[in-house]
Amino acid sequence: MWLAILFALLCSTTALAEGVRVAYLGPEGTYTEEAAQFYFRGGETLIPKETVNDAISNLLSGEADFAVIPQENTVGGAVVNYLDALIGAEQTYVVGEVILPISQTLMGVPGATLADIRTVCSHPQGLAQSARWRSEHLPDAGTVEMDSTAAAASYVAQAGDRSIAAVAAPGAAALYGLEVLAENVQITDANKTRFYVLSRQVLEGEGLTHAVFVATCAADRIDDIILQLHEAGLEMVALHDRPEGSALGRYHFVIEMKDPDGITGAQLDAARTLEDVRFAGCFNAVEK
Numbered sequence: 001m002w003l004a005i006l007f008a009l010l011c012s013t014t015a016l017a018e019g020v021r022v023a024y025l026g027p028e029g030t031y032t033e034e035a036a037q038f039y040f041r042g043g044e045t046l047i048p049k050e051t052v053n054d055a056i057s058n059l060l061s062g063e064a065d066f067a068v069i070p071q072e073n074t075v076g077g078a079v080v081n082y083l084d085a086l087i088g089a090e091q092t093y094v095v096g097e098v099i100l101p102i103s104q105t106l107m108g109v110p111g112a113t114l115a116d117i118r119t120v121c122s123h124p125q126g127l128a129q130s131a132r133w134r135s136e137h138l139p140d141a142g143t144v145e146m147d148s149t150a151a152a153a154s155y156v157a158q159a160g161d162r163s164i165a166a167v168a169a170p171g172a173a174a175l176y177g178l179e180v181l182a183e184n185v186q187i188t189d190a191n192k193t194r195f196y197v198l199s200r201q202v203l204e205g206e207g208l209t210h211a212v213f214v215a216t217c218a219a220d221r222i223d224d225i226i227l228q229l230h231e232a233g234l235e236m237v238a239l240h241d242r243p244e245g246s247a248l249g250r251y252h253f254v255i256e257m258k259d260p261d262g263i264t265g266a267q268l269d270a271a272r273t274l275e276d277v278r279f280a281g282c283f284n285a286v287e288k
Contacts, residue, residue: 021063022057023047024028029172035098035195036068038288050147052085059198060091067092067198073102074192076125078240086280087214087242087252088197094212094281096197100288104130104186105170107153107178112162114181121152122167125193130167133185141165153178165248194285203282207262210237212280213271215253216244222253225274229257232270253281 007044022040025032026048036046044056047064049055058064069085072078086094104126109118120127120134121144132185134141137285156166157176165181166172175178196212211234215225219241234257244250263282272279 010038012154013275020033020066021047021064022046022066022068023049023058023069025049025055025070025148027148027150029153029169029175030148031100031102031169032068032070032195033150034169034171034195035100035193035288038100039068039096039098039195039197039286040066041288042264052082056085056089056092056198059200060089062200064075066095068098068195069198070125071097071196072196072238072240073125073129073194074190075187076128079125080242083240083242083254086196086198086254090278092198092200093202094196094283095199095201095203096283097210097285098195098197099285100193100195102129102186102191102193103170103184104167104191105173105180106130106165106167106182106185107173108156108165108181109160109162110177111180112165112179112181114138116162117165117181118163119144120167121134121146121155122163123147123149123152125149126167127185129191130185132187133182135269137182150175152185172198177182197283198281202279207284208264208282209260209284210256210258211263211268211271213255213257213282214278215255215274215276216278217250217253217276219249224250225253225277228274229255229271232267234259234263234267234271 022044024036052069055067059067125246126149153168153176154170182214237256240254241251
């Protein structure tokens, strides 16, 4: 049932996901929530979780039908702990991707001004994406890392301190009763984040253009693996590595490939025969 709904979502701009339970990196007001809302397009039940691992755990336990997690940002790159969570979630599959434009906003308690700000809090990605703006406009302000941009906005609201500001999504200001002090504080207007949609079941069907694989091997093996995927007719989209943990020089590699004409069963069969490579899902990408 869920796969039929999901395939309809991938292929239609009007499909609804009535009753679907979606765990995501919360709290309310995160970019991940925005990505989930855009992808499922209404009717879903959103379940905010404190961490990406919590969202995946909800999926694995059956408390959620899907999980939405951040994957990579234009400026900050991949977030290593999110990659680790994806690599470790061997019983899940990537079944969708959302590309979301990111507009970072500086916000504080009512009555605060830029001259008041001594501390800026945000998710590490929010701090990285606003670093250049802060160096120019708030050169003496310190920073505090939070689990999410929305958590930073919530913290500022609860603290009620005019010297503390948050970098968060624009909608978080209204949600947490804060005032916008500056808009578009990100480094570039091309700032975007990719989010993966995870399921316990693999998505199969015609017209899916992207596939993810996890290779666990020595570094000198990865060139051969990528070459064989390329020889199967797949193009490289992204490659990320994380230490495997058993020996120096061994890594987990998250490999995303694509075929704009649609990935075939023969291509997947060729990829599945590769030693040290785990198939982690097929999907389409949508951009807001």
